[in-house]
Amino acid sequence: MNLITVSGPPSSGKTSVILKTIESLKKKGFKVAVAKFDCLYTDDDKLYEKAGIPVKKGLSGALCPDHYFVSNVEEITKWGVDNKFDILISESAGLCNRCSPYIKGIKAVCVIDNLSGINTPKKIGPMLKSADIVVITKGDIVSQAEREVFASRVNTVNPAAAIMHINGLTGQGSFELSTLLYDESLNIETLKGKELRFPMPSALCSYCLGETRIGESYQMGNVRKMKMED
Amino acid sequence: MKKTELISKKISSLLNEFPFLSAFFNDNGLELKGKKELTLPEYFAEFDEDEIEDRAIDAENLISQIGEFIEQMIAFLGKDEDIVKTVTILPGTDKSGDKEDFGKLEIHQGEIISIVGPTGSGKSRLLGDIEWVAQSDTPTSRKILVNNDIPDNKWRFSSSDKLVAQLSQNMNFVMDLSVFEFVELHAESRLVENKEDVISRIINKANDLAGEKFSPDTPITSLSGGQSRALMIADTAILSKSPIILIDEIENAGIDRKRALKLLLSEDKIVLMATHDPILALMGDKRIVIKNGGIYKIIDTTEEERTILSTLEEMDKTLLAYRTKLRSGEIITEIQKENIN
Numbered sequence: 001m002n003l004i005t006v007s008g009p010p011s012s013g014k015t016s017v018i019l020k021t022i023e024s025l026k027k028k029g030f031k032v033a034v035a036k037f038d039c040l041y042t043d044d045d046k047l048y049e050k051a052g053i054p055v056k057k058g059l060s061g062a063l064c065p066d067h068y069f070v071s072n073v074e075e076i077t078k079w080g081v082d083n084k085f086d087i088l089i090s091e092s093a094g095l096c097n098r099c100s101p102y103i104k105g106i107k108a109v110c111v112i113d114n115l116s117g118i119n120t121p122k123k124i125g126p127m128l129k130s131a132d133i134v135v136i137t138k139g140d141i142v143s144q145a146e147r148e149v150f151a152s153r154v155n156t157v158n159p160a161a162a163i164m165h166i167n168g169l170t171g172q173g174s175f176e177l178s179t180l181l182y183d184e185s186l187n188i189e190t191l192k193g194k195e196l197r198f199p200m201p202s203a204l205c206s207y208c209l210g211e212t213r214i215g216e217s218y219q220m221g222n223v224r225k226m227k228m229e230d
Numbered sequence: 231m232k233k234t235e236l237i238s239k240k241i242s243s244l245l246n247e248f249p250f251l252s253a254f255f256n257d258n259g260l261e262l263k264g265k266k267e268l269t270l271p272e273y274f275a276e277f278d279e280d281e282i283e284d285r286a287i288d289a290e291n292l293i294s295q296i297g298e299f300i301e302q303m304i305a306f307l308g309k310d311e312d313i314v315k316t317v318t319i320l321p322g323t324d325k326s327g328d329k330e331d332f333g334k335l336e337i338h339q340g341e342i343i344s345i346v347g348p349t350g351s352g353k354s355r356l357l358g359d360i361e362w363v364a365q366s367d368t369p370t371s372r373k374i375l376v377n378n379d380i381p382d383n384k385w386r387f388s389s390s391d392k393l394v395a396q397l398s399q400n401m402n403f404v405m406d407l408s409v410f411e412f413v414e415l416h417a418e419s420r421l422v423e424n425k426e427d428v429i430s431r432i433i434n435k436a437n438d439l440a441g442e443k444f445s446p447d448t449p450i451t452s453l454s455g456g457q458s459r460a461l462m463i464a465d466t467a468i469l470s471k472s473p474i475i476l477i478d479e480i481e482n483a484g485i486d487r488k489r490a491l492k493l494l495l496s497e498d499k500i501v502l503m504a505t506h507d508p509i510l511a512l513m514g515d516k517r518i519v520i521k522n523g524g525i526y527k528i529i530d531t532t533e534e535e536r537t538i539l540s541t542l543e544e545m546d547k548t549l550l551a552y553r554t555k556l557r558s559g560e561i562i563t564e565i566q567k568e569n570i571n
Contacts, residue, residue, distance in 0.1 A: 130291065
């Protein structure tokens with residue numbers, strides 16, 4: 001089975017892109033499933049079900065969503081392998097724009113949209129910078145110039161990625177993306193022993209452990225302060 | 231450039247050799263002040279662990295990306311403009327799997343091709359095939375040739391070489407910039423040399439096309455619909471490197487459509503125009519009729535149609551005149567027949 005990790009900021013169009021791309025993959029005879037990761041709430045699993053796509057949903061609730069993802073991705077992979085899917089796509093939102101739950105040897109796709117602003121490529125960390133494929137959405141509503149500037153900024157922060165433009169509403173471009181996803185040499189049976197492409201932030205402070213009171217005397221562990229001089 | 235060379239040079243000498251690298255450092259948020267005399271490994275070694283973790287800095291990956299970036303930019307700057315003189319469409323199949331009934335369609339620089347057909351008939355797929363330079367590997371199995379040859383893969387994956395630029399009715403400017411700053415930003419991303427000239431040329435052309443004039447310091451988000459379209463067209467004609475411009479309708483308001491097309495053609499573009507408007511459709515040298523996902527017919531605009539086009543344009547003017555009258559508060563009393571015939 002091929003595992004493909006898709007991530008991107010909330011509302012960038014991940015689900016639409018995945019749904020449209022799966023249409024093309026199914027036509028080629030691939031059995032495709034999705035694992036949807038979110039924080040508090042998602043209805044996207046219903047969209048996948050409606051499209052006849054097997055789906056597992058995971059809500060991280062009070063945990064950091066990316067930590068939750070890594071803790072569960074092996075089980076998800078087992079589910080996919082046991083069910084003999086050809087391709088399992090994991091979808092997760094990058095909430096602080098820093099992390100990317102990308103794994104070495106597993107294809108990584110980042111979805112970002114033209115409306116998010118010209119400086120966004122600068123602001124997103126490994127989620128964008130270490131992706132193999134960057135999908136840019138919502139190009140149908142901004143000018144050609146903005147599309148070109150945005151794509152060139154993405155290229156500056158991740159020169160090695162293939163940059164694709166996809167319209168999540170019409171699916172324009174999703175067929176093209178589908179041709180880049182499956183790679184027989186990337187088939188896996190398990191994720192055991194694989195590594196993340198980038199370590200996640202190590203935060204363990206009193207607030208991680210349930211502290212709610214504000215003030216220096218309540219802060220312990222990994223705490224860092226802003227520089228307030230001048 | 232070899233990696234050994236890349237990691238042994240000082241950043242200052244890299245910047246000297248490749249001035250465009252400053253954009254890379256800047257966009258990746260890497261401050262160079264006082265550190266230019268270091269080599270790349272020395273530079274990254276100066277970050278302490280906290281910084282590396284906070285800012286997710288992956289030195290090895292960044293160094294290899296710098297190498298990749300330099301190669302891309304050298305390729306981009308060094309090559310002669312690839313001139314796309316012709317784009318050829320070889321037939322595939324329609325939605326029912328029947329073969330499209332034409333030998334081949336060769337489209338030349340400076341031509342306007344209209345694309346007509348009901349909504350959902352397959353216009354987007356045709357454009358998709360051209361953009362992706364299909365090689366019998368899309369649902370229609372069409373094949374696209376560039377300059378009568380099997381095209382380079384860069385048309386698919388390079389962010390700076392796209393075959394098709396698009397202009398459509400529902401596109402907006404979303405940035406908070408003045409017209410001048412906006413065009414400047416675009417010019418910078420294209421690395422044009424005579425920036426000031428190009429910017430003023432674009433703004434002048436846009437003002438030529440727009441009904442109402444605007445100044446370089448107007449915020450782009452406060453341009454009217456016609457002004458926006460005029461600026462988008464002038465900017466795309468002059469700054470976009472894509473040899474093909476796809477236009478998805480141009481509304482007949484606040485912009486001189488004929489001159490807009492002329493401007494695109496004067497910049498040696500190929501213009502594809504998806505439209506339901508008879509005047510635009512007949513402005514094409516040819517029109518492609520799409521039906522059931524396939525190219526159903528290719529029609530050369532006839533002499534007779536061209537004559538009819540001028541009559542239609544007269545009628546259009548009449549309609550516009552009424553529009554202007556209504557807008558200025560007049561009451562319409564009679565049809566001006568002489569204009570229609």
